Amino acid sequence: MDRYEPIIGLEIHVELKTLSKMFCGCSSDYFGHDPNTHCCPVCLGLPGALPVPNKKAIEWCVMLGMALGCKIPLFSKFDRKNYFYPDLPKGYQISQYDKPLAINGKLSFSYKDDKTGKIEKRVVRIHRVHLEEDTGKLLHAKVNAKDCTLIDFNRSGVPLVEIVTEPDIRSSIEARGFLKKLYQVIRYIGISDADMEKGSMRLEPNISERKIGEGDLPKYKVEVKNINSFKFAKKAIDYEVKRHTEILEKGQVPKQETRGWDEKKGVTFSQRSKEEAHDYRYFPEPDIPPIRWTEKYLQSLKESLPELPGEKIARFMKEYGLSEYDSAILTDEVAVANYFENSIKMGKDIQPKTIANWMINKKVTIEKVLPGEFINQIAKTLKKPAMDEKEVVDIIKQTISENEKAVQDYKSGKENALMFLLGQLMRKTSGRIDAETAKKLLKKNLG
Amino acid sequence: MLVDLSIYELSDGLRRKKFSAKDIVKECYEHIERFNPTVNAFITIRDKDTVLKEAEEKDKNITFDSPILYGLPYILKDSYNTKGLRTTAASNILRSYIPPYNATVYQKLLDVGAILIGKTNMDAWGHGASSENTDFGPVKNPWDISRVAGGSSGGNAAAIATRMAVFGIGEDTGGSIRNPSSWCNTTGLKVSYGRVSRYGCIAYVSSFDTMGPMAKTVQDCANILEVIAGKDPYDGTSSPKSVPKYSDHLTNPVKNITLGMPRECFGEGLDSEIRKLIYDAAKEYEKLGITIKEISMPMLQYGVPVYYVIGTSETSTNLARYDGIRYGQGRDKFSKETMRRIMLGTYALSSGYYDAYYKKAQQGRTLFIKEYHKALSECDAILMPVEPMPATKLGELINNPIQNMLADIYTCQTPVGVPSLALPCGFTKDHLPVGMQIVGKMFDESLLLQLGYAYQKVTDWHKKSITL
Structure with missing residues (x-):
């Protein structure tokens, strides 16, 4: 039977913690506030309102790009991404299409392989890093006993960075390793809390599979949305990989589609197929002049990176x-x-x-x-004077007699029990002996 | 009649207490009551008593240092957001929309103490050149009520022509200030893109829209422009260029200026009476020591397609927000003309067609910009007609979408961004007003106003008023 390998790319959205929103002066610190209290004509998309870009957000996006080893093109611009959805007040999202702020980077990271226990090193190429605005939020509620959908625009217009990797990832643990490293870098630069529970970091793996040995990318890919933890990203990838293998082994090709992640059931489910894919009708945002950097300015941004x-x-x-x-x-x-x-x-x-x-x-x-x-x-x-060995042995004996259950566990092969006993011992000696010596003596006395 | 006076004379009279702001406001309302039922220039007229009270307040507080527009009644095209006052863009979609904020231009006029008396009728969303594409009934031309007032800022021009207000603020995307100005015998300035903030004016084509003055004279336009122009932190496309005191420079000598007249503008398709009137105007200019030079602009014919492909593309997404969820009206409330423009723009931006239409139009725009730069390097400003024909009969343009677009042939240089002043230059045998326009270099409003002012010093077309 043919063997398959996963081809995984990641799209990550990160909300920046700038004081104000991407295109207006509203506070971007919306989490936990009453609905529609952080809004103005601009982020509500009212007739006649105009966006004015947040300089800090643009600079932070560029700095993230730099931290990810990207090239920063001297020319960049915003574009309109047109689609209809109730949480999108203008009927388009201001995003970036063909001239993102940062391109062609790479991020190296290491991770522990769960199976082999070995530390593996990897490099994943970054396709692009761009800036856009977040959407509002739909709340499905009952109002006067009637099912309704309510819209909260507090999140509308919060600066959102999108990071897209090349499809260089080959396993779910690798994906998790990459995400952890990316999370770390973002927190280092201090541009976002990247708090996944609050939705300020959102993960979208793109998954497909090909026969081992094949060089071309598969003709299809599946995008999984709505993932809010590294653990779920790993689970969703594992679920998809298994699903694709089963389909491929039947001689079929998985459908190109967008799938959602059901965290309760631990499964993905179909949301939108290729046929229903949007034509976003991207075109340059006429309300915002393009960005032209000077080498000197970029250099100063680079120097300000921690x-x-x-x-x-x-x-x-x-x-x-x-x-x-x-x-x-x-x-x-x-x-x-x-x-x-x-x-x-x-x-x-x-x-x-x-x-x-x-x-x-x-x-x-x-x-x-x-x-x-x-x-x-x-x-x-x-x-404190170092303890002599006799003093230590006395305390070890005392520890052993006080923790019979742990001793039994240890003798029946549970390594954890030894760590527990060692902890007890270290406490009794107030750290006056080093852990290595204590461990050796403890083992000896346990026989 | 007070409202016949210039802004300068009115402002001076108010200061010297020769008359009051209340007197001027009263006169405006008299004219509104008399003429508006026929010409239909307004969508919303502010309550007369409230406005009169505001005028009394101004009269009480006026000082010799008060700004020039202080206490003067004016009108806004209904595309400008006015907090607490209905703003419709002449569409049923916004029939009952009351904005929670002010457009920058309106705020500036509030700050200098001008008195708003109403919001004027227009082509919905700016979509038109006749003020017939409105859900509030067409605007009629005060010079001949069987004809249109022009558009899209038709309500402004009709109201100023009938002296319902001292001045107005319009919006020009592809001729929307100049076209009605020329058909109603008023003066209007399309400013350079970025000269005046667009914030709070409901967008038609974001990269062409310009906010400008409409008035009786060039001098009035100068007085208004120096108040409304300038950089706005709420509009990223507004220019940081400093604003000259235009009114101080009006009398600068215009001798030794060269006016170019593009051959292509005076050929086939131009009404012969209009051609003659503009040639006459050129002769007046020659008498003033100005050199008239024939130039060539072969790209001119591409203006309409470039303008309409980019224009409909942008408007199709600018109008996406009226998706039926928020403003209380469904998308079926868009007019036919507006739906046509949304469909055209959506098509031009669609994948597979983008390169053939939108991208091609942007390339055309670049050539068009070069063409204007070249022309304006051979002369200081360009003299040309505003419209190929005088005001059309009601129904003529709205029922002929292609003709409706072609009417913009001389005014669709908006993709270039250059300023243009439209001013009266005579009447046809049927007593219909004819306007001409002077197109200048980017941010060269000063020269245009000087040229217009010099012309209005030696002619009196702009003083002709109406007997309805």
């Missing part, structure tokens, strides 16, 4: 002598990385490596403990 995750990892390894693994953990969130570096500044006589170990092993709550306090805690412990 240090990105990859660069930070490399620097942590070089500057603080940390392993790649530790550096990756400490740079996962920029807040954690900053906390780490602030702690280093505070605790001049403590080795960065020690601070790193404390942060990684003790899971310090960075929101609650200030770097200064944290350094004091480390310093205090470091001053």
Whole structure:
């Protein structure tokens, strides 16, 4: 039987957290506010109103493009994407068609293969990054016992960045790895919370399959919409891949269509077929003059980009002598990385490596403990005389007798139980021994 | 009659308390009551007592420093949003629409203390050259009520011709200010694209629409333009170019100016009486020391197709918002002419046709722009007719969609964006007014106004008024 490989591309929408909306002065911080309280003639699309683009949003989109290694063309423009939907007050969305703000990038990332446990490295090419406006939101409700659809325009006109990858992804775990990295980059630049539960980051995988060994892209693809978590993206891809394989094995070709994701049932369902596909009648938005960059201005935007995750990892390894693994953990969130570096500044006589170990092993709550306090805690412990082995063994014995169930579990082969016992032990010794030694002694005493 | 006076004279008289704003307003309402039932220039007339009270207020507060338009009654084409006052664009779709905000031009006029007395009739959405494509009944030409007033800003021109207001604000996309001005013996200025903010004026063709003054004289237009022009943070296409004090430059000498007359504008298709009247005007200009030069603009004939392909494309999406969900009226309420334009534009933008129509038209537009640049490098401004014929009979244009579009032959240089001043230059044997237009370089409104002012100093066509 032929074997198939998935061909996956991703489209990701991210709402920018600029203070105002994309084309008007309304606050873009709409989440959780009363319906239709963040609106004006522009974002309601009232007769005669005109859009004026948000400079910050354009610059942030370009900066994201730069962070994704894209080329920034010196000319860009907005276009009208025409379609009718009740949540679209103008009857068209202001978007970008053939001259997006950023093109031809790539993003490298690594992920852990669930099956092999190995760390894999990948590069996915970025097709384009463009800017558009978000739509309103439909609410299906009962009003005076009648089924109605209500429209909330608070979200209408919120700046939305669309990132489109090339179809370079070959598995659902790879897709998840890419998305996590993209999420990290967006949070690093600080242009969006990318909070999927609030809908400020939305995922749309495009999936198809071809026979292994075939070079051409399949003649069809299926787009899955409405996905709001990395977990669901993975599940939806897995579901689709299985579905396509079954169809292909029957000698048929899956239908080109748009499908929705039902998170309760864990299945995708058909929404719109190719025949019903829109002709969006794109044409240049006449209300907004085109954008012409100077090299100098782009350079200044590039210089305003913060240090990105990859660069930070490399620097942590070089500057603080940390392993790649530790550096990756400490740079996962920029807040954690900053906390780490602030702690280093505070605790001049403590080795960065020690601070790193404390942060990684003790899971310090960075929101609650200030770097200064944290350094004091480390310093205090470091001053305590090291325990001798006998003292440690006594505490181990005490720990073993107090946790018979865990000991039983360990002996029956549950590795987790050892970690639990180690945790208990570390608490009793207030961190006066290092975890590696403690683990060795614990194992020895458990027999 | 007070309303026969110029803006300058009225403003001066108000300051010197020779008469009051209330007197002027009263006179306007007298004319409205007398003429409007026949010419149908208005869609909405503001309550007379309310407006008279506003006038009293102005009279009380006027000082010698008050702006020139302070206390003067005026009218707005019904495409301008006026907060709390119905704005229909002459379509049943917006029959009961009361906007929650003000167009920038209206706000500016409010700020300088001008008094709005009503919203005028027009071709719905700007779709027309006769003010017959309106759901509020056609506007009739005050010079001959069996004829149209021109369009799309027909209500403004008819009202100014009958002195129902001191001045008006129109909107010109493909001739909509100049055409009715020329057919009603009034003066109107189509400004350079970007000179005046478009914010709050219901869009017809976003990349051609211009907001401009309509009045009795060139001098009045200058006084109005310097109030409404300028950069607007709400309109990204408005120009940051500084606004000259046009009225101060009106008397600048026009000697040594060269006026070009394109051969192609005076050939077949042009009414012979109109041709003669414009030649006469050229002679007047020669007497003023101006050089008249024949030029050639062979691309001229492509103006109408370029204008209508891009125009209908844009209007088809500008009108998409009236999808039946929000404004209380279904799409079936669009008029036939408007539906035709929506269909044409939708077709031109459709995949598979885009390259053949929309894209081709944009390429044509580029050539057209070059043609005008070339012509305007050979002369300082271009003198040409506004319309190929005098005001048509009611029903003639609206029932002949092609003829309706071809009527724009001389005014559809809007894809170029250049300014153009239309002013009266005589009458046909049947006593129908004829206008001419002077087209200038981008943002060269000053020169156009100087040329128009010089002409109106030595002629009195613009002073002829109506006996209905």
